[in-house]
Amino acid sequence: MKIAFLVRDLCHMGGVVSATQNLAGALAERHDVEIVALRKVRDESYFPLDPRVSVRVLTDMRPHSPVSDVDNPLSDKFPLVYPLNAGAKTPVVSRLAELRLLEYFDSTDADVLVSSSPRNTIMLTQARGDYLKVTQEHSMPAIYATDIKQRLFPAYRHLHALTALTPEEVAAIARQVPAVRNRLAVMPNCVPSSTIRSSGTNKVVVSAGHLTDNKNHALLVEAFAKVHADAPDWTLRIYGHGTEKKKLRTRIEELGLSNSILLMGQTSPVTPEFGKGSIFVLPSKREAFGNVIVEAMAAGLPVVATDADHGPRNILTDGEDGLIVPRGDVDAMAEAIRSLVQDDELRLKMGAAGIRNAERFHERASCERFEAILEEAFARKELPVHATARVDREGSVHVAVGALPPSAEEADLVLRKGGAGSEEHRFPFSAEGDAVVPWDAGVPHGTWEVALATREGGREVALTTDGYGCDTRDLLAVRLPRAQGPALALMLPYLHQDGGLRLRSALREAHAEVGPVRVDERTIAVRAELWGARPAAGAVVEAVHRRNKERVLSFPLRDEGDGWVAVDLDCAALVREHTDDDEKEVVWDFWLRAAPGAPRVQLAKLATDVLAPIDVFTFARPVLTETVAPGPTVLTRAVRKSRRALGGKPAPQAPTRRRTELRPYFTAACQFAVKTVRL
Incomplete structure (x- = not known):
């Protein structure tokens, strides 16, 4: 099949770019794979790309390029649909790139389109093609800006599959957008196998990552200072650059460790440097995955990592190929590093285990995992998603989706409460695709999302409708109160603003x-x-x-x-x-x-x-108007006090009129x- 990965560009150093290129290369062994970049601003990517993967650039923003788009009048115009970067004075993605992306959506022959960023995911919902639409979340949607979440979460409903890096993040997305809970899958980043191997004998501790507050290298500096007091012949090398560099440098100098803690700057690729170390440390406060952990393991380094949400605990096996310590705990990190510094046998044993355990994130395993996700998504895509709903004169709701495909011969209409609740109610579909929610089914009071789910395989799709899809004419003829059961039992199907079919159940004993x-x-x-x-x-x-x-x-x-x-x-x-x-x-x-x-x-x-x-x-x-005595103010108190001091009487205060609507x-x-x- 042909698989296209949609990215903003390949021109920055980051885990998302690396993971996308790695997975694209792994899939290229068996599939036709291309990367579609909205823009290009430098000649080469920071990461190696498999030559079997083709790259399509929608806008070339290199001034020296013979096909440069710099002079196109739309290249400096803000897009109309693509979500803007807050505070940007010039567009990161231009109107020109947006138009060419929409044109690509209409003309591509790809079987699968995969988005690797929330903004591209929002754009993917504009696509009208019949291809599979997939998004990969490489971060934590809960921490996205509100304006992005307001557009992204409804967009999820229009995708055939969503992946997240860890089981915890899959569960978090399911809580935030329950309608997509059955199209979520865990897909860790693909990290290639490595020919680099550490001997485990160099007295060097390695860390790598952007020098930002979240990566928390300040914690590592403090922890290593404690280790250095017992092992002065060991050094720490920190690779990367960022806003915290000056602060880190100042603290290193205050500790008198300028010869033992080295800020190595940005190195690309950084993996060959891992071969020079014997221990790798990741001190992050938050880490959705942590490609560098797998890269270090593949190079034979035992890893010390904070228990940052949620990556390290899903990569490392504590005590086998690394050590996981509480976030923010300097002493615990120092003790973990010290234990590996002082025990050569333990260090080498963990390093060997890391090489073995890293294989589950390498090319072959990643390719098979992603193919399985696509296979499931294609099967789910066969299920009908558009529904009509009708209320009869008794108040029962009839939902129709059309004839079911062979893969869904036995399927249920599923009502599920929105939000974090997992309560659900099921009603069988006939082979013709009809289901009935009886008025006396006892569906609890509240709003329910409506889905179709197969009994075999548990595949599920949220049902959508349109302005003509909910026939509630006979609802007005339902006789209330009910003669039996709860006095009020009435269900109202309706079109939600996100396009989904919803059911409001009003159920009251009194x-x-x-x-x-x-x-x-x-x-x-x-x-x-x-x-x-x-x-x-x-x-x-x-x-x-x-x-x-x-x-x-x-x-x-x-x-x-x-x-x-x-x-x-x-x-x-x-x-x-x-x-x-x-x-x-x-x-x-x-x-x-x-x-x-x-x-x-x-x-x-x-x-x-x-x-x-x-x-x-x-x-x-x-509007009611009242006459009320004014309360004393600082000024009126001062005036009264001065009048009394002069022997006069305080001037009476006029009542005020207060209006309340x-x-x-x-x-x-x-x-x-x-x-x-x-x-």
Whole structure:
């Protein structure tokens, strides 16, 4: 098959570039592989590239190149779709590169497109081709900037497969975007085997990486200083450059170790330098993977690494090919290094184990692992993803996806709660691709994501729909309250903003469905149908302060017969309870108690085909004006004090008028609430 890797460029030194080129080379043994770079700014990559891998450059930004795009008027224009780099004064990826990328999407003959960065992943969702769309996460999406996550997480739903470097990160992404939990796979970075071998006898400790705060070489300097006190004939070599270099240099000089701790600068490739060392140390605070760990192992070096999330623990076997120490613990790191410095046999034994254990990250193993991921993704791609949903007059929901392929002869409709919860409900699909969620299935109250999952193999795809895909006409004819079971049991299928099919289940043993609401400057009059409960003497409606649940106002409830109840909310009482200690806005949520001590019943708008009542049911906003005595200020206190000192009477302070607006509305959870706002 033809596999294309989509990268920004190959012109910087980083683990993502190295890992992408390594995997591309490994796959080139059996496949047609190309790397598509949005731009090129230098003649050569920092890392070797297998000659069997072709490179396609979309914009050449080298001034001396005979095909340079520097003079193209679009080369200095910001893109319209490609996510911008925050604070950039000139585009990193230009409008020209963006247009050529979109053109590539439409014209490529690749079977698989693989993105290696979040921005390219967002762009990949713009692709209309029938190829497999895959993304590789080389970092931790949870730490991405908010603007990137807001576009990236919805984009995940349009991909056929996603990979992350460790099981922990796969689990983290599944929690953040539950809809893609069954298309995630662990794919460690590919790190080539090495011909470099350490003898293990040189008295040199090696470390490599950008000199940044996260890489935390400052910790290593402090730890090695302790080791050096016991082993003064050993030296530490740190390879790399970055913003922390000056600070590290200053500290090394303060410790008097300028001859023993050497900042070697940037070296490319750095792997040959590992052959000169006998121990490798990675002191990072956070490490999604850590290519250098595998490179050091392949060179026969035992590794000392901090237990940084989540790479080292997924590469090293503590006590076998290296030692893992707690993050930020100088003494633990010093002790680990010292144990290897002082025990030649242990050092050599761990180094030999590292060579063996590194094989699982080399070319052959990486190629087979990635091929298996693609094979699974192709099988998942055969599953139907577009669905229609219809509510019948009983309130059951019928979902149709069309005839199922042979690979999905037995499949289920899966309802799964969004967020971190793993609760799910399954309903069988027929061979024709129809499934029914009965109105009395007891689907718990809340919003549910909808997916199709095969019983054999457990392949799953999130179902999508469109503006014509949800037929809720008969929902308006469903008779409520229910004669049996929960008084309110109603399901509303709808199109989510990310294109996915969702199901809102409203399930309540007792429920107060808000009806007409009339508002004037004195009263907010609310009528509601009470289902599953009957009002008794002492029935009230309670207003509960959103921030302080101990603050509760009670209003008497009237029984109007035929299941209808009513309450008059005193506007003045709500305004009085908005005290000077409150913030500018106070929200009161409303509940009904059918009898003293009875459970609260939510006043809400749920028996409707309206998904967001806040946008549809709007009410007048009365403004109440009060006359209040002004509170003393520093200035008024000073004036009064000076008048008394002069024997005069303090001047009386004029009362002030305070205005408060009342805003009745339905919350995002469809509950009736009133917000009081000081104007």
